[in-house]
Amino acid sequence: MHTIYDLFGQGQNLTSLQMSLRAIVIFFIALILLRYTGMRVFGIKSAFDTCVMIMLGAVLARAVVGASPFIATVAASAALVVVHRLIARISVSNQFLSHLVKGKPLSLYKDGILNDKNLKRCALSYGDVIEEVRISMSQNNLDNIDEIFMERTGKISVIRKNN
Structure with a gap:
């Protein structure tokens, strides 16, 4: 010992x-x-x-x-x-x-409208959202985007419109 x-x-x-x-x-x-x-x-x-x-x-x-x-x-x-x-x-x-304890996803963009309240809540700008669209969807605008969420993990998810 x-x-x-x-x-x-x-x-x-x-x-x-x-x-x-x-x-x-x-x-x-x-x-x-x-x-x-x-x-x-x-x-x-x-x-x-x-x-x-x-x-x-x-x-x-x-x-x-x-x-x-x-x-x-x-x-x-x-x-x-x-x-x-x-x-x-x-x-x-x-x-x-x-x-x-884990939070819930926040809608940042839907039906062609950015949710300013949730953007402020997440401390994100329009530029931050567009950057994620460029990275994940390889486009520089929101034309073909249906919804964007701030997920519980802090990642941004982008959902393309069904055409």
Whole structure:
């Protein structure tokens, strides 16, 4: 047991070797925790997912630098991941919770009209919308566009008119 303390240290007076060993262990713990959250953390990211990722990084960093007890930090991180997973699962069947934690898409353009209120809400300009149309649809105007949405992930989706 004394060897573990020598290798990983205690408190904030850690050597470079101790901090490096802690970082390696935390890396694998973080990998396991992230895999438990599900694949959505690696692909589709909402503000809900991003918030959990930032918090997880901040909490685990405390274990690496010795600012908080190692085991308590890992336990807090695991609790954070379990709560994330629980809320994500419940929000699949509960639309209110889903909209609360993940948001909902906002219409930016429909029937030839830009929705100025939603553009302001998303901090987007007409130029931002046209840029996305150019990138995703390879055109420089809204002529053949039916609808444009700001998705829950922060991406803009463009729907072409059915001609």
